[in-house]
Amino acid sequence: MSVNAAHYGRVSRLLHWGMAALFAFQFLTAIVRFALPDTALEAAVWGAHKPLGALLMLLVAVRLGWALVERARRPAAINLAACVGHLALYLLMVAVPLVALLRQYGSGRAFAPFGIPLMPGFEGEIEWMAAVGGIFHGLLGWALLALIVGHVAMALLHRRMADEDVLVRMLPRRGTPSDTEGRREAGSAR
Template sequence: MTSPMNREAAPQSVWLDTPHRYGRISRGFHWLMAALFAWQFTGALLYVAIGDTALTRLVGGSHFTLGFTLFVLVLLRGAWGLANLHRRPSHPGAPGRAAVAGHGLIYLLMILVPGLALLRQYGSGKPFAPYGLPLMPERDTKIAWMMLPADLFHYWLGFTLLAVVLGHAAMAFLHRRFWNEAVLTRMT
C-alpha cells in the first residue's frame, strides 16, 4: 500500500525534471518550440530559395507572430529551466561542459534573433498586434538606431541559430551511435 505522501509525489515527478529525464513541461516547451522553429526556418529557406511567391507568403506570413511567440516561449522556458536547474540531468566532464556551452549558445540566439526583430519593429513605427493584441502602436517617426541592429544581424543570426540547432540534433544522434548514450530519450 502506498502512503499519501508517495501518491502526491508521483504525479509531480512526471511534470518536473528529474536527474534522469526532463519532465513533461520541459519536454513540451522543447518540442513545441522545435516545431515552431522548423516552420520559421522553412519559411526563411523558401524565401531565400524562391523569393517572394504565394508559397513563401503562405509559410512566411506568420513569421512575425511566431517570432514573437517564440520570444515569449524562450523566456518562459528559460525561467522554467532555471527553476528546475537542481533537478535536471547532469552534464559531467568536458563533454558536459561543451553541452552546457552549446545550450547556452542556443538560448542566447533564441533570445537575440526575435529580440532584434522586435526592436526593429518598434523602431519602424509600424503597428504590431500579434494575435490581435496591440503591443506596439503606429507612430509617424522611425527610430533608425533601433532598426539598424536587426537590419544587420537578424538574418545572419537566424541562420546561425539554424546551424547550431542542426548541430544540437546531430549531437543527440551521435551520442547514441558512437558513445552509446541515450541522451535523446531524456527529452522524448
C-alpha cells in the same frame, strides 16, 4: 520529491518538442522567403513569421523560467561543450527575436501579433534601430539554425554511443506499470 537525473519532466519535454516544431516552421518561412521570393508559397507562409517569432520569444521566456525552477531536478550536462552549446542556443533564442523587435519598433510600424497590440506605430523611423535589427536579425537567425542543426547532430551522435544516449532524456519514459505509478506519486510533471 525525487530527483531523476536520467530524464527531463513532461513540461520540459513539451516545451522542447513544441518549440522544435515551431522553430522548424519558422525557419521554413525564412528559407522560403530567401529562396522563393514573390511566389505563392512565400505569400502563404511569410505572414506567420512575425507572430510566430513573438510566440517563440514568449515560450523561450517560459522555458528559461521553468529551467530555473526545475534546475535541481534536471539531468546534468554531459560535458563543458554541451553546456556551452546549450547556453549559445538560449542566448540566440533570446537575441534573434529581440533584434527583430528592435527593428520593428525602429521602423515606426505597429506590431500586433495574433491581434494583441505589442507596440504602437508612429510617424517616421528610428534609423539606428531599424538598421541594427535589419543587419543582425538574419545573421543571428542563420547562426541559430546552424546551432540547432549541430544540436540535433550531437544528440544523434551521442545516441549511437551506448554510454551517452542523451536523446532518451527528452523522450517519454517507458517502464513497468509500477514505475509509472511511482513517478505519478513523486509528482513527475516537471
